[in-house]
Amino acid sequence: MRTLPIFDKITWINAVAGIILLCWQLIAGSIPMGWQVFYFVLMIGSAGIPHGALDHHVARASAAYAKKKFTIPGFLLRYVAVSFFYSYCWIKLPGISLIIFLLISAWHFGETDLHAAKKTWLWTLSRFLWGSLILLILLLTHAEETTQLVLRITNQSANAITILEFFKQSGIFIAVSILLLCTISIMIAHRQNHWHIKISHIANLLIIIILIAYLPLLPAFALYFGGWHAIRSFEIIFNFLNEQNHEAAPTPAAMWKNAIPMTFLAVVGFVFMAFIWKGTGLNMDPLPFIFIFLSVITLPHLDVMDKLINSKESQ
Amino acid sequence: MSPFFLDAAIAADNYVAFTFFIGTMAMMAASVFFFFELNNTEKEWRTSVLVSGLITFIAAVHYYYMRGYNLETGGDSPTFFRYVDWLLTVPLMCVEFYLITKKSGGTVGLLWKLILASVVMLVTGYFGETIYSDSSVLWGVISGAAYFYIVYLVWFGEVAKLATAASPAVAKANKTLGWFVLVGWAIYPLGYIVGTPGGLFGMPAESLGIGGLNMDIIYNIGDAVNKIGFGLVIYALSRSASK
Numbered sequence: 001m002r003t004l005p006i007f008d009k010i011t012w013i014n015a016v017a018g019i020i021l022l023c024w025q026l027i028a029g030s031i032p033m034g035w036q037v038f039y040f041v042l043m044i045g046s047a048g049i050p051h052g053a054l055d056h057h058v059a060r061a062s063a064a065y066a067k068k069k070f071t072i073p074g075f076l077l078r079y080v081a082v083s084f085f086y087s088y089c090w091i092k093l094p095g096i097s098l099i100i101f102l103l104i105s106a107w108h109f110g111e112t113d114l115h116a117a118k119k120t121w122l123w124t125l126s127r128f129l130w131g132s133l134i135l136l137i138l139l140l141t142h143a144e145e146t147t148q149l150v151l152r153i154t155n156q157s158a159n160a161i162t163i164l165e166f167f168k169q170s171g172i173f174i175a176v177s178i179l180l181l182c183t184i185s186i187m188i189a190h191r192q193n194h195w196h197i198k199i200s201h202i203a204n205l206l207i208i209i210i211l212i213a214y215l216p217l218l219p220a221f222a223l224y225f226g227g228w229h230a231i232r233s234f235e236i237i238f239n240f241l242n243e244q245n246h247e248a249a250p251t252p253a254a255m256w257k258n259a260i261p262m263t264f265l266a267v268v269g270f271v272f273m274a275f276i277w278k279g280t281g282l283n284m285d286p287l288p289f290i291f292i293f294l295s296v297i298t299l300p301h302l303d304v305m306d307k308l309i310n311s312k313e314s315q
Numbered sequence: 316m317s318p319f320f321l322d323a324a325i326a327a328d329n330y331v332a333f334t335f336f337i338g339t340m341a342m343m344a345a346s347v348f349f350f351f352e353l354n355n356t357e358k359e360w361r362t363s364v365l366v367s368g369l370i371t372f373i374a375a376v377h378y379y380y381m382r383g384y385n386l387e388t389g390g391d392s393p394t395f396f397r398y399v400d401w402l403l404t405v406p407l408m409c410v411e412f413y414l415i416t417k418k419s420g421g422t423v424g425l426l427w428k429l430i431l432a433s434v435v436m437l438v439t440g441y442f443g444e445t446i447y448s449d450s451s452v453l454w455g456v457i458s459g460a461a462y463f464y465i466v467y468l469v470w471f472g473e474v475a476k477l478a479t480a481a482s483p484a485v486a487k488a489n490k491t492l493g494w495f496v497l498v499g500w501a502i503y504p505l506g507y508i509v510g511t512p513g514g515l516f517g518m519p520a521e522s523l524g525i526g527g528l529n530m531d532i533i534y535n536i537g538d539a540v541n542k543i544g545f546g547l548v549i550y551a552l553s554r555s556a557s558k
Contacts, residue, residue: 072471
């Protein structure tokens with residue numbers, strides 16, 4: 001597969017930015033909250049949301065590749081319906097919705113990082129374990145902040161408190177177990193079906209993982225999600241659309257530009273969703289709501305990316 | 316002295332009245348420009364340029380009254396006049412989409428879809444903002460749905476398809492107009508949300524520095540950019556398509 005250096009450059013620049021943030025924290029004692037929010041908004045706004053803003057192009061190209069019917073109204077309706085349904089679940093069943101969010105995030109992160117591997121059950125397991133490991137690192141290294149955030153997200157749901165207690169007591173054990181399982185799973189899967197990956201990618205990702213463990217939750221999440229995951233997703237999307245000669249991706253810059261309208265619409269949708277949320281009588285501050293919004297748009301996005309990666313695997 | 320006359324005094328720090336005044340003059344100047352340019356416009360584009368002139372002219376008249384209302388009431392927001400202005404000008408902007416795509420098959424059905432959506436967007440917005448403010452979320456949802464429907468039609472739906480089929484110049488103009496609808500028009504639902512008490516995560520709009528008075532300034536600048544800009548895109552299209 002053709003790998004464009006531009007995506008690698010961006011993820012390395014993001015790693016350097018993360019190092020600068022860490023140095024700032026070490027020298028000044030902490031990164032001011034204003035700057036944390038600025039970095040978070042910058043990364044989510046410039047990469048996090050835009051990487052999903054091409055979903056309609058990706059879905060159309062995937063459908064064409066699989067010789068299936070595709071219509072924009074049908075796609076948008078399904079996308080919005082899934083988002084609305086999941087929003088409803090967040091209102092009615094916050095604890096269960098949180099578990100779903102963690103599971104889909106784990107799968108999605110793992111699937112993107114190990115997308116080049118073959119579609120075997122061992123690689124499927126490896127993907128899920130790898131994504132879970134990333135998520136656990138993010139959550140366990142920010143246990144206090146995560147606890148506060150989760151309680152705010154779920155409105156002190158009893159289920160969420162049980163989950164948090166469980167992770168507090170056995171989080172390290174689970175993380176080590178998953179690390180071991182993941183390593184074994186990847187090794188066996190790799191022996192059976194060789195996996196091509198650049199050493200520089202592994203080095204880049206390791207640096208980012210180390211950084212997210214030491215940075216505060218907000219920039220840590222932004223660094224992994226916007227600075228790594230979104231850029232790698234952009235690379236996968238670009239390669240796929242380019243192979244299909246899709247007009248949305250003549251160059252990486254043009255592809256990013258093509259993501260701007262839907263990104264803007266997502267931001268308007270975010271404010272709109274917050275407004276509807278108010279109508280439910282639930283009181284919620286912006287930060288937890290941002291995470292809920294991200295989860296709500298991640299669910300249909302996951303389906304789109306899943307189809308893309310599966311269609312590539314079948315090549 | 317009646318503030319409905321142009322010689323009514325505007326305090327140096329009254330930025331709201333100042334933007335109403337600037338808005339009036341800008342809309343009026345744009346109208347004169349569009350009307351005078353009609354004679355230099357190819358026949359097939361004259362209606363489009365005429366409609367552009369009508370949009371800015373209607374807005375100029377409303378802005379003149381809104382400026383007076385604002386001064387006479389000591390700074391009240393002229394919500395009623397604003398909605399009347401939008402109710403006349405926004406459907407006309409939708410007419411522009413029909414006019415530019417007519418050659419490639421734009422139907423009267425499409426015209427009515429756009430007009431209906433814009434009327435629903437505005438009337439329900441007015442209900443939510445003024446008459447039934449207790450159920451502003453419900454009216455806001457209906458109004459927002461109509462806005463998203465117009466965005467859909469222009470960016471992905473019939474309008475986009477017809478514009479692409481018409482010519483590269485029309486496709487390019489439609490894309491620019493699409494940006495006006497997506498970004499320019501977004502300030503209205505966002506303004507509605509911010510203006511609804513507790514609409515933005517329960518935070519008072521004043522705490523964000525975007526209270527009632529400032530919203531008037533945002534609307535005034537937004538209106539001028541949207542209406543004059545919209546007309547200029549149509550004007551530019553009439554020139555490039557005639558070459």
